[in-house]
Amino acid sequence: MSQKLKDATIPTIPLGARIQRWIGRNLIRIYAVFAFTYLFIPVAYTFAFSFNDSGKSNLIWKGFTLGNWQNPCGAPEVCNALGNSIKIGFLATFFSTILGTMIAFAIGRHKFRGRSTSNLLIFLPMATPEIVMGASLLSLFLVLKINPGFWPTVIAHIVFCISFVVVTVKARIASLDPRLEQAAMDLYANEFETFRRVTLPLVAPGIAGAALLAFSLSFDDFIITNFNSGTLTTFPKFIYVSAARGIPAQANVIGSAMFFLALTIVIVGQLVNRRKVR
Amino acid sequence: MGKIRTPYLLLLPGFGFLFTFFILPIINLAQTSTQTRVSGGDTGQYEQTLRFTNYLDAFVENKEQFGRSFLYAIIATVLALAIAYPLAYAIAFKAGKYKNLLLVLVVAPFFTSFLLRTIAWKQILGEEGFVVPTLRSLGIISESTTLTSTSFAVVMGMTYNFLPFMTLPLFASIDRIDPRTLEASGDLYANGLTTFRRVTLPLSMPGVVAGTLLTFIPAAGDYVNAAILGNPNTKMLGNVIESRYFKIVDYPTAAALSFTLMAAILILVTLYIRKAGTEELV
Numbered sequence: 001m002s003q004k005l006k007d008a009t010i011p012t013i014p015l016g017a018r019i020q021r022w023i024g025r026n027l028i029r030i031y032a033v034f035a036f037t038y039l040f041i042p043v044a045y046t047f048a049f050s051f052n053d054s055g056k057s058n059l060i061w062k063g064f065t066l067g068n069w070q071n072p073c074g075a076p077e078v079c080n081a082l083g084n085s086i087k088i089g090f091l092a093t094f095f096s097t098i099l100g101t102m103i104a105f106a107i108g109r110h111k112f113r114g115r116s117t118s119n120l121l122i123f124l125p126m127a128t129p130e131i132v133m134g135a136s137l138l139s140l141f142l143v144l145k146i147n148p149g150f151w152p153t154v155i156a157h158i159v160f161c162i163s164f165v166v167v168t169v170k171a172r173i174a175s176l177d178p179r180l181e182q183a184a185m186d187l188y189a190n191e192f193e194t195f196r197r198v199t200l201p202l203v204a205p206g207i208a209g210a211a212l213l214a215f216s217l218s219f220d221d222f223i224i225t226n227f228n229s230g231t232l233t234t235f236p237k238f239i240y241v242s243a244a245r246g247i248p249a250q251a252n253v254i255g256s257a258m259f260f261l262a263l264t265i266v267i268v269g270q271l272v273n274r275r276k277v278r
Numbered sequence: 279m280g281k282i283r284t285p286y287l288l289l290l291p292g293f294g295f296l297f298t299f300f301i302l303p304i305i306n307l308a309q310t311s312t313q314t315r316v317s318g319g320d321t322g323q324y325e326q327t328l329r330f331t332n333y334l335d336a337f338v339e340n341k342e343q344f345g346r347s348f349l350y351a352i353i354a355t356v357l358a359l360a361i362a363y364p365l366a367y368a369i370a371f372k373a374g375k376y377k378n379l380l381l382v383l384v385v386a387p388f389f390t391s392f393l394l395r396t397i398a399w400k401q402i403l404g405e406e407g408f409v410v411p412t413l414r415s416l417g418i419i420s421e422s423t424t425l426t427s428t429s430f431a432v433v434m435g436m437t438y439n440f441l442p443f444m445t446l447p448l449f450a451s452i453d454r455i456d457p458r459t460l461e462a463s464g465d466l467y468a469n470g471l472t473t474f475r476r477v478t479l480p481l482s483m484p485g486v487v488a489g490t491l492l493t494f495i496p497a498a499g500d501y502v503n504a505a506i507l508g509n510p511n512t513k514m515l516g517n518v519i520e521s522r523y524f525k526i527v528d529y530p531t532a533a534a535l536s537f538t539l540m541a542a543i544l545i546l547v548t549l550y551i552r553k554a555g556t557e558e559l560v
Contacts, residue, residue: 187531
């Protein structure tokens with residue numbers, strides 16, 4: 001029956017109309033392909049030019065080489081800057097994840113006086129332009145006679161990461177089924193045990209996501225860092241400063257490597273998550 | 279008793295930190311903004327006064343950059359919304375089992391440093407890139423037209439850099455829409471456009487509001503795109519604040535400008551949220 005129906009209908013539609021119909025139906029998918037191309041053009045460009053045999057300034061294509069990948073620290077200062085960024089990123093992630101997760105549990109799990117004020121205090125840093133946050137922290141450090149540098153930068157990064165951690169973890173807490181915890185209590189788990197064996201494992205993916213977000217925000221931050229780091233160089237600062245005289249191809253190598261590393265972490269994380277769900 | 283105290287104990291370290299390193303600096307910035315230069319003192323020496331005319335001076339001196347910041351940020355936000363909405367819609371409704379993967383791909387460009395990507399745009403749109411020669415040979419732009427160091431490049435760079443901030447919240451709220459509501463609308467003889475206007479768009483408003491805010495706020499305070507992709511005539515407020523701090527060492531003006539920027543953003547954001555009618559943002 002259905003075979004007959006297919007035979008009867010398909011040949012009657014002319015090819016042009018079929019193509020038109022296919023485009024009409026898939027317009028939004030075609031659009032999405034274009035949008036992703038737009039998103040990835042500069043990433044592809046950065047990756048391609050990491051293989052450029054460029055010498056000092058990586059502006060014009062001069063020939064293919066693997067040399068930049070074999071010697072990513074070949075350009076002066078670049079690995080020092082990268083090391084600083086990684087150190088700052090880890091410290092900022094560690095502290096902001098702990099502080100932010102505690103706040104998220106307080107706001108997401110408890111009704112208390114001042115809850116809406118707390119929400120406002122979390123929203124404010126996100127509504128403050130980076131330049132204002134960076135400039136105001138710098139002026140505080142100047143008043144306190146603290147020289148800008150490594151620790152001021154770490155502190156600044158914790159400040160802007162906390163809000164994003166709170167929002168991410170809170171969303172995960174809100175999506176939890178409260179019956180799971182009730183079930184644990186019914187099975188005579190006390191509050192602490194319930195938290196450790198039921199709540200925390202369920203919220204853990206949210207905390208991991210928040211930590212990854214915090215690290216990438218910290219690693220990529222330029223504006224606030226520029227205000228509070230003094231003479232310390234971070235990876236984004238290195239790029240900004242060397243942009244005037246040409247960025248060495250090693251910076252492209254590190255940028256591309258970070259891209260693939262982060263992509264791998266995220267995809268592996270998702271696969272692990274999916275397996276757990278099954 | 280312990281139950282009542284728990285949330286406050288959880289909040290204490292984080293809020294203590296935020297108070298010390300976010301609220302106090304803002305208060306301190308307010309104080310700095312009314313300081314006066316010590317007459318006959320060194321560069322960067324200021325004394326605490328209540329000179330509110332700093333604000334007026336700073337504004338009058340930089341009203342062009344001020345207007346430009348908001349104009350560029352608004353254009354970039356609108357463009358980002360126009361680009362991101364169909365994309366978020368496609369991921370939410372058409373991606374099937376690839377939904378999570380595509381979502382990762384939206385964020386993925388983030389992991390290449392945003393400065394590297396902005397500089398990549400500068401080179402792609404520059405004289406040696408492939409865009410300008412192609413457009414010239416097609417006759418779309420004239421021989422003398424350049425794309426870098428223009429306001430077009432600055433706005434394009436901002437649109438590009440903040441696109442994921444727009445796409446993610448849009449996706450989150452479109453993804454929550456029950457496809458059956460769209461079917462119901464169709465069953466009631468609404469065409470595609472009406473369904474979008476009366477059902478999809480209103481239901482995705484929280485995402486539109488969150489996305490536009492997350493794009494507009496950093497865009498208004500940005501100076502990196504203007505510094506890399508622009509020229510002296512595309513300077514934004516951020517560029518002025520930066521140079522007041524580091525090159526001219528004029529802290530009061532920089533502080534007054536920062537404060538004006540923040541106040542203007544907060545006022546705009548409040549009006550916008552009122553108008554859009556969504557309170558639940560965080």
